[in-house]
Amino acid sequence: MAKKTTFNIDDFQSNWITDKIDEDAIHYLEGLGIWLCDRNVVFNQQDGKYETDEANQGRTGLNAVSTSQIRNLFSEVKRIELTVGEDENKWEAEKVAFLLLKPKVAYNTARQKNQNSKMKDFKKVFEKAHPYVKEIKHLKNFSNFIEGIVAYHKAYGGR
DSSP states (O other): OOOEEEOOGGGOOTHHHHTOOOHHHHHHHHHHHHHHTTOOEEEETTTTEEEEOGGGTTOOOTTOOOHHHHHHHHHHHHHHHHHHTTOHHHHHHHHHHHHTHHHHHHHHHHTOSSTTOTHHHHHHHHHHHGGGOOSHHHHHHHHHHHHHHHHHHHHTTOO
């Protein structure tokens, strides 16, 4: 029997933003995507993949984050990334828009009627990653990180 451990939202590593997205980041993003669907998630150490419990295959829980909540944020991050390109002057001009993402996520989290919403967990991860974006390379990694959340969330049944 493969050894399984549960997903830990606090396993975020800042180097995924400041350096590069690596295999550990991909595993984390997969677990987070499942977690935000409000499904039980375990890491199967034998095959190196996250899994959901059999009882909830294909269904999100009542506390799940909606795909549109994450995609709205991702759309703004992507807009900033595409506007900036490789131009440091444009990055300086777009920094305010990037900094304002933090209060937008806080507002969207506070709007949740369900006090157990996984949006709180998304906010927690977002607030861990956001401060590490200091230059264009970090912005690109951050964008890829958020895109990974969107992709895995949708892949595991996010609605």
